[in-house]
Each structure stands twice: as structure tokens, then as C-alpha cells.
Amino acid sequence: MANVLVNAPKTAKKGEVVEIKALVMHVMETGFRAGTNGRIIPRNIIEDFTATWNDREIFRMKMSPAIAANPFVSFTAVAGESGTIAFRWTGDNGFVAEHKVSITVT
Amino acid sequence: MNRRTFLASAAAVTIAPFAARATPEDLATAIREVTGDAPLREGRVTLDVPPLVENGNTVPLTVSVDSPMTDDDHVRAIHVFNEKNPQPHVFNARLSPGNGRAVVSTRIKLADAQKVVAIAETSKGEFWTAHAEVIVTIAACVEDIT
Numbered sequence: 224m225a226n227v228l229v230n231a232p233k234t235a236k237k238g239e240v241v242e243i244k245a246l247v248m249h250v251m252e253t254g255f256r257a258g259t260n261g262r263i264i265p266r267n268i269i270e271d272f273t274a275t276w277n278d279r280e281i282f283r284m285k286m287s288p289a290i291a292a293n294p295f296v297s298f299t300a301v302a303g304e305s306g307t308i309a310f311r312w313t314g315d316n317g318f319v320a321e322h323k324v325s326i327t328v329t
Numbered sequence: 330m331n332r333r334t335f336l337a338s339a340a341a342v343t344i345a346p347f348a349a350r351a352t353p354e355d356l357a358t359a360i361r362e363v364t365g366d367a368p369l370r371e372g373r374v375t376l377d378v379p380p381l382v383e384n385g386n387t388v389p390l391t392v393s394v395d396s397p398m399t400d401d402d403h404v405r406a407i408h409v410f411n412e413k414n415p416q417p418h419v420f421n422a423r424l425s426p427g428n429g430r431a432v433v434s435t436r437i438k439l440a441d442a443q444k445v446v447a448i449a450e451t452s453k454g455e456f457w458t459a460h461a462e463v464i465v466t467i468a469a470c471v472e473d474i475t
Contacts, residue, residue, distance in 0.1 A: 240429035253438070255415045276427075283423040284433070289414050291387040291436035298422070301429040 225249065225320035229310060234327045235302035243274065243282075244297040247312050247320050253288035269294055269314035277306035286314075302328045351417040356410055356446065359417035363408050363448060364456045374459035376447040385439040385465040390419075394431035394449040394457065398424075404431035406450040413443040439465045 226248040235241045247269065254266025266288065274282040281300045294312075305328045312320040351359075360369070377391040396404045403426045409419040422433045431449065439445075442464040449457045 251438075253415070279427070280423075281425070281427050284435075285421050287416055287418040287420060289411060289416065289419040289438050291438050295434075295436050297432075297434040298424075299428050299430045299432055301427055303427070 225312070225318070227310070227312075227320055227322040229308075229322050229324055231308055231324050231326060233325075234329065237302055237304075237328050239302045240299050241302050241326075242297060242299050243308065244295070245272070245274070245310050245322075246293060246295045248293050249312075249314070249318070249320075251288065251290055251292040251294060255288065267315045267318075269312050269318060271311075271313045272296060273311050274298070274300075275309045275311075276300060277304065278309075281308075302326070304328055350440070351412065351414055353412055356412050356417045356444075359410050360446065360448065363421075363450070367454060367456050369448065369456045369458050371458060373457040374447050374449045376445065376459040376461045378445055378461050378463055380462065381464045381466075382439070383466050385441075385468045387436045388439050388463065388465075389434070390437050390445070391432065391434040392447045392449075392459075393433075396431045396449070396451065398426050398429055398431060400426050401452065403428075403452050404449050405452050407431065407433050408448045408450070409437070410446045410448070411437075411439065411443055412445075413441040414439065419445070439463060440468045441465060 228246040230244040232241050249269050252267040256264050258264045268288050269286050272284045282298045308324050310322045373395045375393045382388050392407050394404045404424050408421045410417050419437050446460045
């Protein structure tokens with residue numbers, strides 16, 4: 224399981240715009256670099272990042288090799304109802320990372 | 330292997346890695362794939378990226394779009410492209426009125442000093458754009474491990 228770091232508020236007022244930051248540990252190897260043996264290092268990147276709020280999609284991002292290693296993404300969302308924000312990263316070689324945080328909306 | 334074929338293959342090996350570079354034409358093609366025939370207008374989009382970066386491996390980038398983010402008028406997607414990395418695509422992010430604000434931040438790789446282009450696609454089918462020139466002193470992506 225990959226290391227994931229998520230920063231989202233634990234509580235929010237209804238209708239408030241909250242900022243959510245998510246980072247996942249990943250090499251994001253571009254597939255354009257040669258290693259010490261002169262051979263190209265095969266591509267290994269995260270292609271998709273999605274965030275859902277109580278199973279409703281709030282953000283989706285398609286990544287390319289031009290995203291830096293340990294991809295960091297920050298975005299905003301309107302606080303609707305209390306529940307769970309779930310994050311999912313998928314990528315090459317069957318890479319999957321998931322993380323969930325709970326938020327209380329008052 | 331005689332001298333001539335050796336030189337030819339050696340040249341091919343040296344040139345090959347640099348052939349994998351996007352060109353301004355690739356950038357234009359990638360942008361057209363997103364916008365189609367719709368006009369691309371300057372404005373509304375703010376692309377925040379440092380003008381000079383030391384390390385192209387992590388370049389902080391923020392795209393914010395001036396939009397009310399209501400059901401009838403919101404930003405549907407933010408696309409970011411570059412000019413001289415091996416591929417013109419950087420990312421595309423799908424947004425909805427549920428985001429409240431059209432702001433996305435991430436960190437990108439830049440293989441050379443180049444132009445970065447951000448495009449916002451609105452729910453009305455309009456395309457707004459902003460671009461920035463970035464000078465990079467240590468390149469990313471194509472740099473080999475030695």
C-alpha cells in the first residue's frame with residue numbers, strides 16, 4: 224500500500240468551500256529516461272486520480288508523465304453533507320492507492 | 330561492423346533521445362483535440378507558475394479560473410499543456426459546480442525552458458486560455474541517470 228498524505232478539514236460549515244490537498248508517494252517514471260545500462264526505464268506513472276464525497280465524484284484528474292514524482296493535487300469542494308471523502312489513484316502496473324477521510328458538516 | 334556503420338549507429342543512439350520532444354506543432358495539435366473548432370480566447374484563466382525555476386523536476390503550478398461555478402455557468406475542465414516535454418499533455422482535471430471554485434494546484438515536470446498553456450472549458454462550451462513562459466535551469470523527464 225502506497226503512502227498517502229491527505230489534508231482536508233475535519234469540520235466545515237454547510238456551503239463553505241473547503242480546500243483539499245492530496246499527495247501520494249510514487250516515482251512517476253516518465254519512460255523517456257535511460258538508466259545506468261543505457262536502456263530506457265519503462266514508464267510507471269499514475270494515470271488517474273479521483274475524489275468522491277459520499278460516493279459522488281467531486282474531482283477527477285488525468286495525469287501524464289509530466290506530473291512530478293509524488294503527485295500532489297489540491298482542489299476545492301463545497302461542503303454539502305457530513306460523510307466520507309474518498310481518494311483513489313490508479314496507474315501503470317496495476318497501481319492502486321486508496322484513502323478515506325471523514326468530514327463533519329454543520 | 331565497419332567504421333561507417335558504426336558511426337551511423339552511434340549517431341542514431343545519440344540523436345534518438347532528443348527526437349522524443351514535443352514541438353510547437355504537437356502542442357497546437359493537442360490543443361485542437363480539446364477545443365475542436367471552438368475559438369480560444371485569452372483571459373479569465375490565471376496560470377500561476379514561477380518564471381524561473383532551478384529544478385524542472387518539481388515546478389509548482391496553479392490554475393485558477395474566474396467563474397461563478399453555478400449550474401448554468403461553471404468550468405467543466407482545466408487542461409494544461411507544455412511545449413517542449415516529450416509529450417504535450419500535462420494533465421486535465423474535471424470540475425463541476427460542486428467544486429465551488431475553479432482552482433487546481435499540482436507540481437509538474439519541465440524538460441526545458443518553455444511555454445506552459447492552461448485552457449479552461451466552460452459549461453457554455455467556451456474555451457479560455459492563459460500561458461506562461463518558464464525558464465528551467467535543471468531539466469526533467471529526459472535527463473538520464475548516470
